[in-house]
Amino acid sequence: xxxxxxxxxxxxxxxxxxxxxxxxxxxxxxxxxxxxxxxxxxxxxxxxxxxxxxxxxxxxxxxxxxxxxxxxxxxxxxxxxxxxxxxxxxxxxxxxxxxxxxxxxxxxxxxxxxxxxxxxxxxxxxxxxxxxxxxxxxxxxxxxxxxxxxxxxxxxxxxxxxxxxxxxxxxxxxxxxxxxxxxxxxxxxxxxxxxxxxxxxxxxxxxxxxxxxxxxxxxxxxxxxxxxxxxxxxxxxxxxxxxxxxxxxxxxxxxxxxxxxxxxxxxxxxxxxxxxxxxxxxxxxxxxxxxxxxxxxxxxxxxxxxxxxxxxxx
Ligand SMILES: Cc1cc2nc3c(=O)[nH]c(=O)nc-3n(C[C@H](O)[C@H](O)[C@H](O)COP(=O)(O)OP(=O)(O)OC[C@H]3O[C@@H](n4cnc5c(N)ncnc54)[C@H](O)[C@@H]3O)c2cc1C
Numbered sequence: 408x409x410x411x412x413x414x415x416x417x418x419x420x421x422x423x424x425x426x427x428x429x430x431x432x433x434x435x436x437x438x439x440x441x442x443x444x445x446x447x448x449x450x451x452x453x454x455x456x457x458x459x460x461x462x463x464x465x466x467x468x469x470x471x472x473x474x475x476x477x478x479x480x481x482x483x484x485x486x487x488x489x490x491x492x493x494x495x496x497x498x499x500x501x502x503x504x505x506x507x508x509x510x511x512x513x514x515x516x517x518x519x520x521x522x523x524x525x526x527x528x529x530x531x532x533x534x535x536x537x538x539x540x541x542x543x544x545x546x547x548x549x550x551x552x553x554x555x556x557x558x559x560x561x562x563x564x565x566x567x568x569x570x571x572x573x574x575x576x577x578x579x580x581x582x583x584x585x586x587x588x589x590x591x592x593x594x595x596x597x598x599x600x601x602x603x604x605x606x607x608x609x610x611x612x613x614x615x616x617x618x619x620x621x622x623x624x625x626x627x628x629x630x631x632x633x634x635x636x637x638x639x640x641x642x643x644x645x646x647x648x649x650x651x652x653x654x655x656x657x658x659x660x661x662x663x664x665x666x667x668x669x670x671x672x673x674x675x676x677x678x679x680x681x682x683x684x685x686x687x688x689x690x691x692x693x694x695x696x697x698x699x700x701x702x703x704x705x706x707x708x709x710x711x712x713x714x715x716x717x718x719x720x721x
Pocket of ligand 1: 595596597598684688689693694695
């Protein structure tokens with residue numbers, strides 16, 4: 408067995424990559440199959456996710472669009488169909504700023520395809536990113552919509568938005584390596600997107616996991632103390648039984664003996680406004696100490712990178 412410290416990594420550099428590269432990078436965390444990433448692997452990976460309806464993987468790439476529309480009736484119709492999981496703001500004049508994940512835009516088409524603004528948005532997306540939209544039913548057909556134009560807003564422009572708008576339209580992904588109790592708490596934050604290492608698919612007896620289970624060092628017990636020794640002994644027993652069960656059963660069956668201390672990787676993807684909410688709750692003295700162990704340094708790092716949105720922990 409292996410014991411490691413918890414950690415986090417802000418995935419800023421990932422936001423600079425293409426949509427499919429971002430989706431593949433995040434999606435492979437579930438299977439811990441990152442070693443299969445190469446120059447041509449993203450598109451087949453995305454197609455497989457679409458085919459298997461592993462839909463949350465498609466939440467891991469967000470893009471912003473500027474929609475110009477002089478027809479106020481069309482804008483009212485867009486709001487009336489209440490698109491889910493899209494951030495929509497009216498900018499000056501007749502302009503809308505629309506931010507969402509690939510999944511949210513796919514569902515915009517499925518639920519609101521009778522309306523002209525969704526038609527304009529989805530025609531634009533189909534032309535720019537056919538991989539994500541070509542399988543949709545009803546098929547997206549190119550239409551000539553006078554008076555509506557759509558353009559992609561580059562990340563640099565999102566970064567220059569006024570602070571309040573930026574907090575809603577700028578998304579950040581953070582990769583955590585934590586114990587299973589902490590991931591269980593993280594996934595309670597409903598407006599976020601998550602992908603985590605799957606104990607159903609990962610077989611820790613295999614070579615790529617070093618034929619062992621990895622645990623997160625518990626901050627509650629000092630190494631060498633009787634409590635730490637008891638914890639360590641319990642982990643050894645769990646690991647032993649897990650590996651024995653794998654001799655005759657699948658990882659999804661054997662995982663039933665894995666404990667909360669098991670190391671788990673998770674990517675949390677949310678806009679800045681949700682990160683502010685998460686940090687407020689999860690750095691408080693009332694929060695789980697194992698959660699604070701990663702959230703306090705994360706807050707400090709986010710404050711350094713985005714001082715207009717975050718403040719240093721007290
Ligand atoms: C110290 C602490 C102790 C906790 N103890 C427990 C516990 O013992 N048991 C337990 O089950 N949980 C517990 N939790 C989890 C807690 O109840 C929340 O589920 C978790 O913190 C997510 O935060 P949230 O509900 O504020 O918002 P999020 O899910 O992060 O949502 C963000 C915002 O979205 C909106 N929102 C999202 N979904 C809805 C909705 N369905 N209806 C209305 N508004 C919505 C709200 O405006 C909310 O502020 C604890 C959390 C903390 C911090």
